[in-house]
Amino acid sequence: MPMVKISIQALSLQYADGTESLRGINLDIHANAITVLFGPAGGGKSSLLRCLNRLNDLTEVRTLAGRILVDGQDILDPKTDVIALRRKVGMVFARPVVLPFSIRGNLTYGLELAGERRKSRLDEAVETSLRQVALWDEVKDRLDDPAIALSGGQQQRLCLARVLALRPEVILLDEPTSGLDPISTGKVEASLQELKRNHTIILVPHSIQQAARVADYAAFFLQGELIEYAPGADLFTAPRDKRTGDYITGRFG
Amino acid sequence: MNSKQNWQEFFIPRLIKACGYSAIVFVALIFFFLLREGLPTLVEVPLKALLDPRWYPIEEHFGILPLISGSLLVTVGAMLVAMPFGIGTAVFISEIAPRWVREILKPLIELLGGLPSVMLGFLGILVLAPFLRVFLNLPTGLTALAGSLLLGAIAVPTVVSIAEDALDAVPRGYREGAWALGATKWQTIWRVTLPAAKSGVLTAVMLGIGRSIGETMTVMMVTGNAPVLAVKLNSIFSPVRTMTATIAAEMGEVASGSVHYRVLFFIGIVLFLISLIVNISASAVIFRSKKRAERILS
Numbered sequence: 001m002p003m004v005k006i007s008i009q010a011l012s013l014q015y016a017d018g019t020e021s022l023r024g025i026n027l028d029i030h031a032n033a034i035t036v037l038f039g040p041a042g043g044g045k046s047s048l049l050r051c052l053n054r055l056n057d058l059t060e061v062r063t064l065a066g067r068i069l070v071d072g073q074d075i076l077d078p079k080t081d082v083i084a085l086r087r088k089v090g091m092v093f094a095r096p097v098v099l100p101f102s103i104r105g106n107l108t109y110g111l112e113l114a115g116e117r118r119k120s121r122l123d124e125a126v127e128t129s130l131r132q133v134a135l136w137d138e139v140k141d142r143l144d145d146p147a148i149a150l151s152g153g154q155q156q157r158l159c160l161a162r163v164l165a166l167r168p169e170v171i172l173l174d175e176p177t178s179g180l181d182p183i184s185t186g187k188v189e190a191s192l193q194e195l196k197r198n199h200t201i202i203l204v205p206h207s208i209q210q211a212a213r214v215a216d217y218a219a220f221f222l223q224g225e226l227i228e229y230a231p232g233a234d235l236f237t238a239p240r241d242k243r244t245g246d247y248i249t250g251r252f253g
Numbered sequence: 254m255n256s257k258q259n260w261q262e263f264f265i266p267r268l269i270k271a272c273g274y275s276a277i278v279f280v281a282l283i284f285f286f287l288l289r290e291g292l293p294t295l296v297e298v299p300l301k302a303l304l305d306p307r308w309y310p311i312e313e314h315f316g317i318l319p320l321i322s323g324s325l326l327v328t329v330g331a332m333l334v335a336m337p338f339g340i341g342t343a344v345f346i347s348e349i350a351p352r353w354v355r356e357i358l359k360p361l362i363e364l365l366g367g368l369p370s371v372m373l374g375f376l377g378i379l380v381l382a383p384f385l386r387v388f389l390n391l392p393t394g395l396t397a398l399a400g401s402l403l404l405g406a407i408a409v410p411t412v413v414s415i416a417e418d419a420l421d422a423v424p425r426g427y428r429e430g431a432w433a434l435g436a437t438k439w440q441t442i443w444r445v446t447l448p449a450a451k452s453g454v455l456t457a458v459m460l461g462i463g464r465s466i467g468e469t470m471t472v473m474m475v476t477g478n479a480p481v482l483a484v485k486l487n488s489i490f491s492p493v494r495t496m497t498a499t500i501a502a503e504m505g506e507v508a509s510g511s512v513h514y515r516v517l518f519f520i521g522i523v524l525f526l527i528s529l530i531v532n533i534s535a536s537a538v539i540f541r542s543k544k545r546a547e548r549i550l551s
Binding site: 053055058060083084086087090091093095097098099100109110113114159162163166 | 352424426427428429430431432433434435436437440444445448449
C-alpha cells in the first residue's frame, strides 16, 4: 500500500449563506498517485480542494469541522503557516488565470515572493517547469511577451508550470482542462502522468471519461457526501454503490 | 389606429430626440459663446502682456500666468492628497473591509461627494486656515496648502468610487491565482490586483484632477486670492489665486465688452481646454482598457 500523504477526517463545511457543502468526509489520499474527485456539480469537490490549501479562508465560511492531516500535520489548525502551506500544496484553476505579467514573470512571481532573488535559479526554474508541461519549445523565444497573448491551452499549461516552479509536494487541479481542446487536454494529462512520480496529484476532472482515463484512485461525491472511494480500475469497472454505477453509466448527472 | 395615437407616435419620439440632441447643442453654444467673447483678447491684448507675471487688471496688467500656476499648484497639491487617500480607501473597501463595513462606507463616501463645496470652504476658513497659521507659523492660513487639502477632500469621493469599481472588476481568479502561489494579501493587492486595475485607477485620478481644477467656491474661500506667480516649491505656503476664483470674483464687476471682460473669457477658454484635455486623456485610457478587455475575452 502506498504512503498516505493527506488524511481527511470527518471534514464538514458549511458556507455563510447556509449551503452545506461537505458532510463528514473521510478520505486518505496516497502519495505519488493521481486521485480523482468526481461527481455532479455542487457535490463539494471544489470545496474540498479549496480546503486543502486553505483558499476557503478567503470566502465566508460558517462552520468548518474535522481535520486535514498533511504529512501528519493538521492544516486546519489556526497556527498553520498558510503561506508555506500554499507553496507546498499548489493549485491550478478551471479557467486559466495568467497574472498580468510576462510569461517569465508568471513563472518567477511565486519564487520571488518566497524570497528567491538569484537570477540563475529563477532562469533554471523557468526552463525546468516549462519543460515539465511541454511548453518550453513553444515559448522559449518569447519569454518576455505578456502571458495573456498565449492561447487558452498554453495559458493553462503555463498556470500548471507556475505552480510547479514552486516545487510543491501536492498539486490540486480544479477542472484544469474544461476550456481546452482535445490536443491540449492530452498534453496536460500526459504531463500529469509524468508529474505523479514526484508529486501527489488531486484532480477534479471535467468529465467522467477523463476521470476514468487518469485515475489511480477515484472518489465519487454526491451532494456533499463521499459515496465511494476505490482504486480507479475497480471503481469504474465494478462500482459497489448503485449511485456510483448510475452516474458512471449516465443514468443521471 | 386612431388619430390621437398617430399624433403621439409622430410627436413623442421627436421630442425625446430633441432632448437628446439639446445636450450637444448646449455644449456647442457654450463653446461658441466662450470663443466669441474670449478670442478677441488675442487681438486686443498682445501675447506679451498675457504672459506678464502680474495680474493687476485695474492697471492693465493682464498676466494670466499667476492664475494658471495658482490653479496648477492647488490641483497638484490636491492630487497629492486625493491619490493616496482615494486609492487607499478604494483598496480598503474592495479588498480588506468586511462586508458590513463596506456597506456603511460606500454610501457614506458617496454622500461626501454630494456635499456642497461651500460647506467645505466654511470649514476651511473657520478651522483649517487658523490651524495651519498657528501650526506652521505662517502670516496667514489662507494659502495654496489650505486649498489643496480641501480640494483633495473634495476629489477623494470621485477617486474612491471609480477606483473601487475598477478594483471590483478585477476577476476573482487573479487574486486566487496569486494566493495559491503563496502571496500574502498585501502582496496580492500591490503586485496583482492594483496593476490589473491600473487603467481604471488612472481614470479615477484623471477625473479627480478634473474635479479639482474646475472647483471654484472652496478655493476662492480659502486660498487667499493673491495673484502671485508660484515659481518656488514653498509657494504652497503662500496665498495663490486660481483661474476659477478669478472669473467668479471679477466677472460681476467688470464692464461688459472691456479688455478685462475679454481676458476673463479668455481664461475661461484656457480652463475649458485644460479640462477637455484631462477628460480626453481619461476616456482614452478607458477606451484602451476596453479594447484590451475585448481582446482578452475573444
